[in-house]
Amino acid sequence: MLHGEIEISAFLKARRAALDPAEVGLPDGFGRRRVRGLRREEVAQLAGISVDYYTRIEQGRAPAVSGSVLDAIARALRLSHGEMTYLRNVAVPRRRTAGTCAPVPAQTVRPAVRELLAAMDPAVAAVVLGRGLDILAWNGAGARLSFDLEALAPARRNTALLVFLDPAARERYPDWEKKAEEVVGNLRADSGRHSDDPRICEVVNELLDRSPEFRRMWAAQGVYECLRGTKRMRHPEVGELTVTFESFRLAADPDQVLVTYTAPAGSASEAALRALSRPAAGAAVAS
Structure with a gap:
């Protein structure tokens, strides 16, 4: 099944399985358990709806x-804000043509945003991410x-393609497993917003075909938009550095996110960012 054929079923089943009955006041549940997590009837009881209706929702048969x-x-399953948003996105059946991903306009970055990137302090590394975690634009660092x-x-x-398929990724990210889980969580959240986007279909299907680690993480149905935090990185030219990142969704381009990476003034990591902002010997400067 192509990723464009998103279903609510796998998500709700995974969330049921991940929830300890004791967390919701059901230490023994309804009789002896043969599978982990909550049963459908337990979720229905906690949500205050009939078992039949919940079953139809989980199976994608509720129009x-x-x-x-x-x-x-969401309350019954203890969903996070990001998971709740994803549930709302995938709960609405979408019209599709012959089961394929619908065409969408190509992703472009406005000139004003490119000017903003160029005007940033050399110690600030920045990129613009589009749908499906495509990297659309960047500054020097x-x-x-x-x-x-x-x-x-x-x-x-x-x-996503770089983190899972580029051989250098595990060296660049000392905490690779954490980085990979964040990427999968962000990609799934994006897929909920744009389930018919052909680029997201392409990226997800390639990773499912080529990366066992991605298949394992994707099957867990995690939804986690990591929009800020701290990362450790290991660069072949400037060595190890620790950066703080912040994400800003562009108001005029809601499908694009500006991500900045900074380090404390005077730190070795800040010096490394400044060094990266200078083109390497013989390298061409992007227009």
């Missing part, structure tokens, strides 16, 4: 589910902080 019912299910973006073909400038 129109109200927001109040989705809220009740952003071009080289994680990977050499200018040396990559446009179709390979994608955070």
Whole structure:
């Protein structure tokens, strides 16, 4: 099944299985348990709806589910804000043509945003991410902080493809497992917003085919938008550095996110970012 054929079933089943009955006041449940997590009848009871209705929702057979019912299910399953948003996105059946991903406009970055990138302090690394975690634009340090973006073909400038398929990724990210889980959580959240996007379909299907680690993490149905935090990185030219990142969704381009990476003034990591902002010897400067 192509990723474009998103179903609510796998998500709700995974969330049921991940929840300890004791957390919701059901230490013994309804009789002897043969599987982990909550049963459908238990979720229905906690949400205050019939078992039949919950079953139809989980199987994707409920044509129109109200927001109040989705809220009740979210409370029953202890969903996070990001998981709740994802549930709302995938709970609405979408019209599709012959089961394929619908065409969408190509992703472009406005000139004003590119000017903003160019005007940033050299100690600030920045990139613009689009749908499916494609890397659309960057500044000097952003071009080289994680990977050499200018040396990559446009179709390979994608955070998920690089983290899971580039051999250098595990060396660049000392905490690779954590980084990979964040990428999967972000990608799933994006897929909920744009389930028919052909680029997201392409990225997810390639990773499912080529990466056992991605298949394992994707099957867990985790939804986690990591929008800020701290990362440890290991760069082949400037060594180890620790950066703080912040994400800003562009108001005029809601499908695009500006991500900045900074370090404390005067720190070795800040010096490393400044060094990365200078083109390497013989390297071309992107227009």
